[in-house]
Amino acid sequence: MTAETSQTLDRGLRVLKLLADTDHGLTVTELSVRLGVNRTVVYRLLATLEQHALIRRDLGGRARVGLGVLRLGRQVHPLVREAAMPALRSLAEDIGATAHLTLVDGADALAVAVVEPTWTDYHVAYRAGFRHPLDRGAAGKAILAARQHPMTDPGYTLTHGELEAGACGAAAPLLGVTGVEGSVGVVMLAEAVPERVGPRVVDAAREVAEALR
Numbered sequence: 566m567t568a569e570t571s572q573t574l575d576r577g578l579r580v581l582k583l584l585a586d587t588d589h590g591l592t593v594t595e596l597s598v599r600l601g602v603n604r605t606v607v608y609r610l611l612a613t614l615e616q617h618a619l620i621r622r623d624l625g626g627r628a629r630v631g632l633g634v635l636r637l638g639r640q641v642h643p644l645v646r647e648a649a650m651p652a653l654r655s656l657a658e659d660i661g662a663t664a665h666l667t668l669v670d671g672a673d674a675l676a677v678a679v680v681e682p683t684w685t686d687y688h689v690a691y692r693a694g695f696r697h698p699l700d701r702g703a704a705g706k707a708i709l710a711a712r713q714h715p716m717t718d719p720g721y722t723l724t725h726g727e728l729e730a731g732a733c734g735a736a737a738p739l740l741g742v743t744g745v746e747g748s749v750g751v752v753m754l755a756e757a758v759p760e761r762v763g764p765r766v767v768d769a770a771r772e773v774a775e776a777l778r
Contacts, residue, residue, distance in 0.1 A: 576600060577610050581630065584620060590627030642668070645745065645777060646678040646693075652749070652772035653680040660762055662753035663691045666773065667704035667736070669746040673697065674705035677747075689732050689752045701727045703734035707748040711738035721763040728752075735762045737770035742777045749773050 583599055584591060591599075596607045611628055614620040618633030649666040657664040657680040666678040673696040681688055699705035703724040710719035718740060725733040735758045736750025749770040751762060 573610075576602065576606070577614060580607075580610050580614065580628075581619060581634070584628055584630045585634075590623065590629040592627055596628065642677045645747075648776040649678050649749070649773045650680065652769045652776065653678060655772075656680070656749070656751060656765065656769040657682045658684070660751050660753070660765060661685045661688070662751040662762075663689045664749070664751050664769070665691055665704065667708070667748050667750065669699070669708060670696065672699060674699050674702065674708065674748075676704070687754065689729065689754055691752050697728055703727075703736035703752075704748045704750045707736035707738045707750065708746060711740065711746075711748075721766050723758050723763065725757065733758050735766045737763075737767040739770055739774045739777070742774050745777055 579600060580596060583596065593604050593607045593611070596611075597604045600607065611620060611622070615622065615631070618631045618636075620628050621631040622628050645668065646666065653664040653666060661682050661684065663682070664680045665676045667674045667676050669675070676691065676693050676695045679691050679693045679695075681691075697705060699709055703722045706724060707719070707722040710722055713719075719738065721735055721737040723733065723735050728734070729752075731754055732752055733755050734750055734752040736748045738748045739745060750766055753762075
């Protein structure tokens, strides 16, 4: 801790992170041990967080992340979308295909930003808010590839006809962005993805990741 930081706030944030990493919640004693502070401090932290609905306690006294975190989380998408737009516009115009930023939402892939090219006669209509299972489509499969190989760069993923007949896609995961799991990709009407598209999508994903760091 430095003179410019708040020890209490730091501890409160550490509580939220610890609770976010468990599915079964934590007791006051368990939090006390992990934080290295006495139980009285933990009680005060939990009481404050509970007032703001950031944590909740079940009948057994175990603390869990509260619904208030969801309200904060909803504000993340606009910020991520804004940061990604320059790279998505460049990608859409360069490839001549619909570019998108997709984030994990539970078991689904959720498109949170979409940019369509301005100069093509036709392109795939792909709207922000569109969701699909993670194991279908290039966007979701790119995310799963990053999960399966967390220590390496999995490159790009190609698919054809998995979400829309006659459409193919290419996507690359966002890497090295704490708290954000997603991918950048394009979708186009074609029999196959042109060779240059995959590497271009990887470059766009890197640009977005750098903008979010």
